[in-house]
Amino acid sequence: MIEVKNISKTYGKKDNVFKALTDISFSIPDGASVAILGKSGSGKSTLMHAMSGLDRPETGEIIIDGKNILTLKQKEVDKFRSSKMSFIFQSFFVQANESCYDNVSLPLEIANLSARTRRKKIEAALEAVELIDKMKSRARELSGGQKQRLAVARAIVNSPKILFADEPTGNLDSVTGEVVENLLFDYNKKNGVTLIIVTHDADLAKRCDIQINIKDGNIESIKRNK
Amino acid sequence: MKIRDITIRAGRSLKQAKARTLLTSFAIGVGAFTITLSLAAGVGGRAYTDQIVSANTNVNELSVTKAQPTKQKGPQKYSSSTSNISNPLFSAEPLTESDIAVIQKVDNVVSVSPNYNPQIKYITRAGQDKYVASISTFSKSVTLKYAAGSTSGDLSDNQIILTEQYVTALGFADNQDVIGKTVEIVADKLSAPILNPETKTFTYMVVAVSSKSGLAFRAQSSLLVSNSSAKNLYDYINFGTRGYGKFIVAAVQVNGEDKAQSVKDELKAKGYDAQTAADVLGVINTFINVLQGILLGFGALAILTSVFGIINTQYISVLERTQQIGLMKALGMSRRDVGRLFKLEAAWIGFLGGAIGSGLAVISGTIANPLISKALDLGDISLIVFTPINLIIVVIGLIVVSIMSGILPARKAAKLDPIEALRTE
């Protein structure tokens, strides 16, 4: 269960203040798939950053598993993120010079796992995104779709509780985009992972259990599909 | 994150920037090269002087001079009692027979032998040419290398040790041929009137031929006779001159090594300067240490320069990899680990530089050693001696310096805001 309570975030100072988020509140049950929708500049990414503890909004609470992550120390937030969350970004952020194996290995290394326990998990994750045959290839040799699949492997390798995806299909054509979408939703269904997707693709949003529409830093509407 | 994993990642990202890493490492390598070589030269130099001194001096022996008046400005005023030996600028007050008698009476002194340096005219042998030669006193405590023959302990009064050069010059077939043969030494009596010169021929039997040794500096080119033979020659040549019976230095044998210091102190109280073998070694080693210090200074300067190189490279590296740093932080990598990643990268650069520099130093030192020994005629002695501990210290020292240089860039990386970092595309 993720509870977002009265989150406000402002950018800039004095003469140049800009309210990116105003008093946002909602809650997400465990294992749900959530779409955060809205126009460019509406505050979707800002909200996602706040929910994942990457950013610290001025007011409000983000309660995950009963803990307000905004009051945790930096170290604990890091640990929280490393053990419970993972990310997929619009522009992949895979390390071009590293092999696929090493790319996927990173979250496990951060989580302090030994090289031996890492191996199985990495292979399973690469298997899941059908990149096992590219294990030793460098990430720069991959196509855009393959890169995002690699990013998905990196995101699921440490069995997270919450998976954040900021416009995961934004840089992909519709066919490869759908492959990645399917991967995410399959993983969400099979493993009961909470999936939070930032998007402005209405079709993608329709596949989610919950759609949260953001407009100018405010919640415009919350739709729950059933 | 495990240090091992961070180290591997740090090494990997350096591999990506090969040229930059290597260039920065080379800068440190220059320092490592200089420092390694100067450390090795220091070790070799000290070992060499140690050998020289122990081969040419005796721990039971002091070399004694009269205490010289300190700080003398300008030439000394003449008085009938002052009797300088030769040089008016370097006026050394000599030891006289009465000084020798005083020294002889000091406790634990076994013998006093003034440094006779008989200035002979030439050496020859029947039917051969005449050659200039210098004569020194043979001392048991001096290590000699013999090309032929040998000595049983001391020389007796009619015996002489030749050097290899004189063997062929005096018409002998080979080194072995000389042993047991006689040579003649001809000397002038200096006090004889110019119009009525007096010369005398002294005959010696050759017992050994000394060969050149890298260690023996005293006996290198001198022919050696016993102390009393040297005194005989000296007496004949110098008797009746103004300098007769005056010596700059005398060798004092003491009764055991542990007595050397007490004898030295007592001589000092009586107005003499005494130097032990250890003193001589100390003086030479100070000289070597100063030279080594200068070299080390150049090395340190090179390293100081490379410190800025590392800081610069690492700053560029942080800037280039903001996006990667952002991702790592988003995935929950702690500030401390991000900082460590960059410090360990710097450590790798330091390690590479240290390894390259000291490696090249070892290679060039090993190549140069025989050349130096040949040029300086040292035989099989090495002047550049690498010790593993010094190599380890250099490499570890450079790793530490590099890590410290990497602190500022690493801090910048650790402080990076992941959101900002992930925005850069």
Ligand SMILES: Nc1ncnc2c1ncn2[C@@H]1O[C@H](COP(=O)(O)OP(=O)(O)OP(=O)(O)O)[C@@H](O)[C@H]1O
């Ligand atoms: N560091 C910042 N300083 C000032 N303003 C910022 C900063 N970050 C974001 N903003 C502003 O906050 C608003 C919300 O930004 P955000 O990135 O959340 O938008 P978004 O909904 O994700 O847009 P897009 O769909 O284009 O990614 C924007 O108007 C943006 O200009």
Ligand SMILES: [Mg+2]
């Ligand atoms: Mg956005």
